[in-house]
Amino acid sequence: MQILETRAPLKMSSKAVVLLSGGLDSATVLAIARSQGFDCHALSFEYGQRHESEIHAAKRIAESIGVTEHLVHTIDLSQWGGSALTDDIEVPKDGESDGIPVTYVPARNTIFLSHALGYAEAIGARDLFIGVNAVDYSGYPDCRGEYIEAFQALANLATKAGVEGDAFTVHAPLLELSKVEIIQKGVALGVDYSMTQSCYDPSNGEPCHQCDACRLRDAAFAEVDGVTHQGS
Amino acid sequence: MQILETRAPLKMSSKAVVLLSGGLDSATVLAIARSQGFDCHALSFEYGQRHESEIHAAKRIAESIGVTEHLVHTIDLSQWGGSALTDDIEVPKDGESDGIPVTYVPARNTIFLSHALGYAEAIGARDLFIGVNAVDYSGYPDCRGEYIEAFQALANLATKAGVEGDAFTVHAPLLELSKVEIIQKGVALGVDYSMTQSCYDPSNGEPCHQCDACRLRDAAFAEVDGVTHQGS
Numbered sequence: 285m286q287i288l289e290t291r292a293p294l295k296m297s298s299k300a301v302v303l304l305s306g307g308l309d310s311a312t313v314l315a316i317a318r319s320q321g322f323d324c325h326a327l328s329f330e331y332g333q334r335h336e337s338e339i340h341a342a343k344r345i346a347e348s349i350g351v352t353e354h355l356v357h358t359i360d361l362s363q364w365g366g367s368a369l370t371d372d373i374e375v376p377k378d379g380e381s382d383g384i385p386v387t388y389v390p391a392r393n394t395i396f397l398s399h400a401l402g403y404a405e406a407i408g409a410r411d412l413f414i415g416v417n418a419v420d421y422s423g424y425p426d427c428r429g430e431y432i433e434a435f436q437a438l439a440n441l442a443t444k445a446g447v448e449g450d451a452f453t454v455h456a457p458l459l460e461l462s463k464v465e466i467i468q469k470g471v472a473l474g475v476d477y478s479m480t481q482s483c484y485d486p487s488n489g490e491p492c493h494q495c496d497a498c499r500l501r502d503a504a505f506a507e508v509d510g511v512t513h514q515g516s
Numbered sequence: 517m518q519i520l521e522t523r524a525p526l527k528m529s530s531k532a533v534v535l536l537s538g539g540l541d542s543a544t545v546l547a548i549a550r551s552q553g554f555d556c557h558a559l560s561f562e563y564g565q566r567h568e569s570e571i572h573a574a575k576r577i578a579e580s581i582g583v584t585e586h587l588v589h590t591i592d593l594s595q596w597g598g599s600a601l602t603d604d605i606e607v608p609k610d611g612e613s614d615g616i617p618v619t620y621v622p623a624r625n626t627i628f629l630s631h632a633l634g635y636a637e638a639i640g641a642r643d644l645f646i647g648v649n650a651v652d653y654s655g656y657p658d659c660r661g662e663y664i665e666a667f668q669a670l671a672n673l674a675t676k677a678g679v680e681g682d683a684f685t686v687h688a689p690l691l692e693l694s695k696v697e698i699i700q701k702g703v704a705l706g707v708d709y710s711m712t713q714s715c716y717d718p719s720n721g722e723p724c725h726q727c728d729a730c731r732l733r734d735a736a737f738a739e740v741d742g743v744t745h746q747g748s
């Protein structure tokens with residue numbers, strides 16, 4: 285696992301698959317991967333989430349930061365539900381609660397990373413990037429460092445490339461950063477955060493400013509000097 | 517990991533998610549899970565495979581053996597290809613070759629198990645069944661015991677249920693059985709193998725009898741006394 289981007293810039297031909305949700309974290313991760321010289325292949329999911337505006341945001345970001353390819357992959361996780369993001373369950377707007385929130389989507393990052401792994405192996409990429417971080421963790425089990433390490437180990441047992449010694453690395457460069465630090469890093473890399481969308485429950489593309497994702501984002505932007513909070 | 521079905525029959529209300537491809541292995545696994553008293557939720561995938569007849573076989577098997585629910589989940593792995601089963605690459609018909617065959621689909625079992633995990637967590641199932649085995653392994657890295665163990669460990673780090681101590685078990689009851697032993701077990705449990713479909717490259721629903729999957733199947737049925745090879 286590569287938690288922080290300590291590695292030297294790579295030759296331009298190294299391919300990476302970057303999970304791109306359309307939120308500020310994954311936009312920052314894409315900018316980091318680009319800054320390290322990776323030839324980026326972005327992967328977004330239509331997974332039955334309520335807010336399709338995420339996909340539009342992802343497309344704008346991919347175009348702005350620059351990717352070789354951007355795949356939007358459809359997987360209907362609402363087929364079994366189990367989350368406020370895929371079911372008809374109310375998104376909480378009364379501040380952060382204890383424990384794992386109802387916005388948790390069962391096995392979501394495992395599903396996303398497994399598709400990213402298949403895509404990566406098929407195109408000859410050996411680096412995967414995911415924007416999990418300690419703040420966005422909010423109790424999500426699949427946003428922890430030990431989870432990312434376990435997925436990387438699995439990836440190298442699961443694949444032809446892995447067992448042949450051409451190992452996969454799962455990069456989570458935001459894992460130990462605060463939201464403020466993430467924004468500062470993205471601004472330094474030229475990310476236009478007005479393109480990103482974080483809200484769990486937007487209305488006509490506008491953020492609610494009440495859900496956990498909005499609260500975290502708004503508080504972070506309020507703390508960062510000189511950056512106007514234009515996005516949702 | 518539960519390799520062989522040594523556990524005692526459970527109360528009828530225990531739910532399990534069973535990966536059901538339509539082939540003889542997964543049909544046998546479903547029969548084993550049913551014989552152990554599990555309330556079975558079968559999960560099949562339309563993943564851009566050439567042979568949609570697999571799905572029809574899965575539906576017949578699910579109905580025959582008996583499931584509470586059978587979900588057919590669409591994921592288009594042909595979006596990135598990388599396999600003779602999703603691409604326009606010829607399926608080999610000259611006998612088994614060395615190494616990992618071109619019918620390997622990048623990260624397929626990881627993708628299938630991750631969706632099964634999400635489905636299981638959403639419906640309150642804690643048992644997953646998959647029909648990997650040593651013979652069908654044929655060099656596939658994601659059909660090995662150590663891979664199944666790693667996935668189970670990941671499942672218990674990745675999920676709300678797992679971190680709360682309500683652990684998942686990944687059952688691979690065929691892992692160490694030969695094809696002949698699998699068929700004998702299925703016959704003892706009343707599986708009608710004429711409903712199953714194993715061929716990698718069927719034509720109008722008829723098996724080619726030349727691909728690796730047909731060769732393994734045909735040889736096994738030839739060895740099992742008293743069982744007519746009617747299926748494909």
